Amino acid sequence: MRLSKWIVRAIVLGLMLALGVVGVHAQEKSVINLYSSGDTNITDWFQNVVIPAFEAEYPQYTVQFTNSRAAGDEPIIDRAIAALTSGDDPMVEVMDIDPRGFASSIEAGLWYEPTVEDIPNLADVIDAATRLTPLAAAYRGSQVLIAYNSEMIAEEDIPATFAELLEWIKANPGQFVYCRPDKGGSGGNFVRRAVYEVSGKDPSVWTPEFDQSLADKYFPEAMALLQDIHSSIYDNGAYPAGNNPVLELFASGEVSMISAWSDQAIQGINRGFLPETTKILQFSDLPMPGGYTHLAIPKNAANLKGAQDFVNWMLSPAGQSLVVEVIGGFPAISWDMLSPELQERFNSVITDNVPTWPGGDYNPLLTKAWYETVATNIDPNS
């Protein structure tokens, strides 16, 4: 009798404790909703590397990750804009996007502008990364470069400049491919490099302020360069629909030279997806453009503090090391802040020269020009 009473008491106490712990636990953990529509290497990296590391350091947060690659980021942003007017929870704290690609969101004033007060590590971000937009925090960079199979190409034939590459492509028809400029940055930045080529190899000409006359002046010339190599591109001018299809053609040996993102190429070599004989090169005259990827926070995010803490951690040397180590990206902070071993290991890609294409209104025009003149190979002047 007495014993059973104690047992009941113990059980009740145990239950209360359990409930209490769960209750406190649930109160303590606040959710950060993170969205990314990046390629698989990026979304895998977020899910399997970044989030566990962040949650280990900040146990008070739970990061809820959503891969928005299939549906795109537009619906999420539209929902956040709608929530901004209605005062509802937008259900999103951090997005792996550049707000400049979403005009309606800028018009609606959706984005929180990161400041050093809220996000102290922002102070360490290098100029090249911060000058792009005040609406989001740049957190990793990558650059497009040329990957080639050293088994199939003689050392002395390897082009060193963009002009030499064009010559090489024409001399080796079917051996080079880049993807459609709007379907993958490895193709997009190849096309933009052609624009740099005809505008005096001076990226400073292209500032974020849109200037129609520059587009009118240089785009047709750049398109003419690309038209010239059109029939020498893989399979008489077949442009795959993305970065990965290009890498696959290269991996199968169907082509021997491609334009590729630095991070995807390095990761591909490390994982054995690309042949061991794969080598990467950057033009000696002017590198191909790259870009910085941003984390954007809607100003109506329910967990604004959590979003700020997440971005702040991402910009810490710990977070930035994961960028370099795991996905072969460039850090947004100075290389000096990372460990010497890392700097040593990635010696071949460390560069301070990452021309950044301004994007914005130039992009639709350039994409359109490419589709209508290069892909169809129709002379714009005819």
Added chain:
Amino acid sequence: MTASQTEPAPHSKSRFSTVLPYLLVAPPILMVFGLIFFPALQSTLRTLTDAETGAFSLARYEMFFADKTSVTSLIFTIQIALESLLGLFVICFPLALYLRFNTSRIATGVQMISLLPMFVPGIMSAYALIRFVRGRGLFETLIYQVSPLLADAYYSPYVKPEGIVIGLIWEAIPFTVLILLAGLRQLDNGLIESAQDIGANRWYIFTRIILPLMRRSILIAFCLNFISMFGAYTIPYLLGPAAPQTMGVLMQRTLQDYQQPLEAETQAVITFLICSLVGLVYVQSVSGERVRKG
């Protein structure tokens, strides 16, 4: 118990049973109207009015038909859909006939295989096809095993119009086989046997008996496949060329890359109108049959 006493009960019951079907079909009908017809009508009206004055205007259609890319895309999409349909019937008709008149174990296996694409998500079959048909893909490697010379002559349909046609056919086979087979199963064996008895050959039976009786199944397969092929996105996007592109891919590009929602809307309405014309043919053939059957 007189007749007048029992009358009210069946009366109220029949009133309920007349209302019930309408109640049951109301939600789906409301949904179709709310989610499809109403927005489509709105869009169509918007494309026909001037945004500023609100007056009737064909300007957006004039723009569409003056633009070389969009007209090329429209023609290209119609071509692709018709070519795919032709290929589809060439493959599916013999297959359905075989499955209808053959009862062996092998036929059961063939039927299962022919239904397989139905269970493979579109994006997976697109990537599988890419790996299969592209240069140095599985298909070319197999050919190479047979004869390296043949492999040299291999023409890869990847990133070409042929790629889209192959992909669309592959995706549509199960549905088409099912529809044609259902039609064939309704055929009376007696008709064919009596024709055979009076000496009709196979070709004669096929063209004079089977084809006419299959008219409705063929029409259904044609219409529904045309609509889905015309609006297809994944296959044309991943397997097709950068230019020309089908309407689905063009719409996406216009909306997202060029950020021109109005132009994309015009393209969508034109696509919708063409598909609803074909849909009308389908509805007429189905309801016409019902009326005839009385």
